[in-house]
Amino acid sequence: MFPTQEILDRAAKVLIGNYARQPVVMVRGHGSDLYDGDGRHYIDLFAGFGGAILGHCHPAMIDAAGAQMRRLWHVGNTFHNEPQVELAERLNRHAFAGQAFFCHSGLEANEAACKLARLRGQQFSPKRWKIISLAHSFHGRSLAMISATGNPAIQQGFEPMVPGFIHVEAGSIEALQSAVDDETAGILMEPIQGEGGVLEHSPQYVQQVRQLCDERGLALIFDEVWTGCGRTGRWFGYQWFAADRGAVEPDMMTLGKSLGGGLPVGALYAKPQIAALLTPGKHGCTLGGNAICMAVAKTIFDVIDRDRLTDRAAQLGQHAIERLRSESSIGDKVRQVRGSGLMLGVELNEPPEKFIERALANGIVVNLTAQKVVRLAPALTIGADQWDRGLDALVRTIAGE
Ligand SMILES: Cc1ncc(COP(=O)(O)O)c(C=O)c1O
Numbered sequence: 001m002f003p004t005q006e007i008l009d010r011a012a013k014v015l016i017g018n019y020a021r022q023p024v025v026m027v028r029g030h031g032s033d034l035y036d037g038d039g040r041h042y043i044d045l046f047a048g049f050g051g052a053i054l055g056h057c058h059p060a061m062i063d064a065a066g067a068q069m070r071r072l073w074h075v076g077n078t079f080h081n082e083p084q085v086e087l088a089e090r091l092n093r094h095a096f097a098g099q100a101f102f103c104h105s106g107l108e109a110n111e112a113a114c115k116l117a118r119l120r121g122q123q124f125s126p127k128r129w130k131i132i133s134l135a136h137s138f139h140g141r142s143l144a145m146i147s148a149t150g151n152p153a154i155q156q157g158f159e160p161m162v163p164g165f166i167h168v169e170a171g172s173i174e175a176l177q178s179a180v181d182d183e184t185a186g187i188l189m190e191p192i193q194g195e196g197g198v199l200e201h202s203p204q205y206v207q208q209v210r211q212l213c214d215e216r217g218l219a220l221i222f223d224e225v226w227t228g229c230g231r232t233g234r235w236f237g238y239q240w241f242a243a244d245r246g247a248v249e250p251d252m253m254t255l256g257k258s259l260g261g262g263l264p265v266g267a268l269y270a271k272p273q274i275a276a277l278l279t280p281g282k283h284g285c286t287l288g289g290n291a292i293c294m295a296v297a298k299t300i301f302d303v304i305d306r307d308r309l310t311d312r313a314a315q316l317g318q319h320a321i322e323r324l325r326s327e328s329s330i331g332d333k334v335r336q337v338r339g340s341g342l343m344l345g346v347e348l349n350e351p352p353e354k355f356i357e358r359a360l361a362n363g364i365v366v367n368l369t370a371q372k373v374v375r376l377a378p379a380l381t382i383g384a385d386q387w388d389r390g391l392d393a394l395v396r397t398i399a400g401e
Pocket residue numbers: 049104105106107108110138139140141190194195223224225226256257
């Protein structure tokens with residue numbers, strides 16, 4: 001028999017208890033199927049906070065990792081390695097023309113972006129160093145990034161915050177305009193606020209933000225850690241705002257989560273003119289851009305491209321939105337179904353009781369954020385039948401089963 005309880009007991013002794021963990025030990029995964037040590041099967045509708053964008057154990061990723069592992073693991077960034085170049089070339093192919101710095105996580109990517117915004121701000125007089133971000137945002141857990149994060153609960157107990165991070169309400173261009181002063185270096189925002197509850201912006205608002213940045217000479221940084229790499233049905237979340245008045249491109253974007261498909265990869269990606277300021281000695285990351293992670297990340301781009309997975313995300317997401325909106329058995333429980341592609345939120349009327357536990361008992365892995373928003377972010381490779389079976393179980397769970 002699998003020793004679940006013994007592992008939980010050992011974990012309680014040796015692991016810091018900073019995560020609210022379920023008493024479940026996951027031991028195996030394949031695509032969107034997950035299995036715990038007791039042999040229970042789950043449909044993975046959250047892909048490890050969106051990281052496992054191609055699901056578990058994708059053969060192309062295994063092959064890429066294996067081939068690279070037999071060739072070269074890691075050299076310091078005082079040398080070149082080709083997989084880094086190849087991944088950055090893929091970013092250029094699918095986003096705006098830019099240059100990349102690779103690290104391990106979303107927060108590190110955001111740190112690098114804010115440092116670069118300050119470097120750019122040094123060129124002005126008076127010097128610009130403040131970053132404006134939005135209420136209900138999430139940008140990571142370092143001291144600077146909890147300072148950037150617009151959620152007091154994340155900051156509590158770690159005061160004082162790093163100075164220079166200012167928060168305004170999302171959706172109000174007037175609030176942003178009045179927060180900008182002579183010392184403002186940039187605006188940091190998520191194209192869709194993930195942890196805040198899958199909160200979308202209107203294209204008009206984002207266009208106004210871009211215009212404000214142009215008028216006031218501010219750097220616009222899109223935190224695409226959640227929305228990047230195909231999750232929303234386009235390659236990057238900002239590409240949804242390109243509709244009527246031409247492209248709304250950021251000056252920098254940050255990536256994490258799905259960029260590595262479950263391996264620790266983050267990136268700052270910046271327009272060349274800004275990127276040029278990050279000269280030798282200004283920033284770095286020992287294992288950032290290591291050859292194995294890069295080879296896998298580059299392969300993820302190729303698989304998404306080859307299998308047209310952005311289109312697939314858009315179709316599967318639209319299907320789920322329509323289904324969940326028309327499901328009469330949960331009509332009185334659901335306030336709104338929203339999101340884009342396979343980044344979806346189902347806002348309930350009331351915070352549910354033991355939702356995650358019940359979802360697991362019903363055979364699905366989902367997430368609950370902002371007290372009453374159920375989040376879905378499966379792998380883009382999830383089978384259509386499997387997606388429907390997962391949605392069946394979700395409906396039962398929302399209904400109270
Ligand atoms: C929008 C956003 N930015 C940054 C982060 C931080 O990423 P990481 O946990 O990789 O540091 C997260 C994590 O959830 C996120 O959702």
